Amino acid sequence: MKFFVDTADVSEVKAIAELGLLDGVTTNPSLVKKAGRPFKELLQEICAIVEGPVSAEVTALDAETMLAEGRALSKIAPNIVVKLPLTWEGLKACKTFSEEGVGTNVTLCFSANQALLAAKAGASFISPFIGRVDDAGNDGMNLIREIRTIYDNYAFETEVLAASIRSPQHVTACALAGADVATVPAGILQALVKHPLTDKGLDAFLADWKATGQKIV
Ligand code: G3P
Secondary structure, eight states: OOOEEEOOOOHHHHHHHHHOOOEEEOOOHHHOOOOSSSSSHHHHHHHHHOSSOOEEEEOOSHHHHHHHHHHHHTSOOEEEEEEEESHHHHHHHHHHHHHHHEEEEEEOOOSSSHHHHHTTOOOOOEEHHHHHHTTTTTTTHHHHHHHHHHHHHHHTOOOEEEBBBBBBBHHHHHHHHHHEEEEEEEEHHHTTTTOHHHHHHHHHHHHHHHHHHOOEE
C-alpha cells in the first residue's frame, strides 16, 4: 500500500518525505485554508519535494471551468493530479482528462456506485472518505472492501485511495481491505511506528548492552 500525506502544509510534507516513505500528497480546499498560503505557490513547493502524485482540487462546479482550472493546475508540475468532485460535471471533466492523459483523483466518494462511475470515467484515483462514512453511522471500511471487489471484478485500473483517515487502526484496516493508497494526516503517519512494547524492549536491550561494557564502533 502506498502512503500519501494529506496536507497542504509544506513543512509537514518535508518532515514526512525525510522519513523516506512518502509516495504522494493530497490537498483539498480546507487544507489550503488551514495552510493560509497561496495555493499555486504551495503546490510548486510540494511538487519540488515529492516525486509522486500531488492532488490539487478544482473549485468550479461545471465541467468546462473544471477543465480550465485543472489545466492551469497541471501546468504547475508534471506530477500534479487534478482532483475533481464526484458529480456528473466532475465525471465529465474526468473523462476528458483521462482521454488527454491527465491524471485525476475523483474525490468525495461515499458509495460503491459512485466509485464505479469514477472508474468508468477513467479516474486515476478514487477517494472514498472512510472517516466521514463512519461519522455518519456507517462502516467506512466496508466501502473500501466493496470498491476493491468491484474494481477487481472488472479489472478497473483506478487506484483506491482511502481518504479521511482518522487513526492508525484505519491504516491497518485499509491495508487489510486492499486499498492501493492511504492518504494520512502527518501526525497519524508518524504515530504508526509507535508501540509501547518497542520502547520497553529497546530500553531493556540498551540497559543490558551497557552492562556488557562493549562498543560496536
Ligand atoms: O483527503 C480527504 C480528507 O482530508 C478529509 O478528511 O478528516 O476532513 O474527513 P476529514
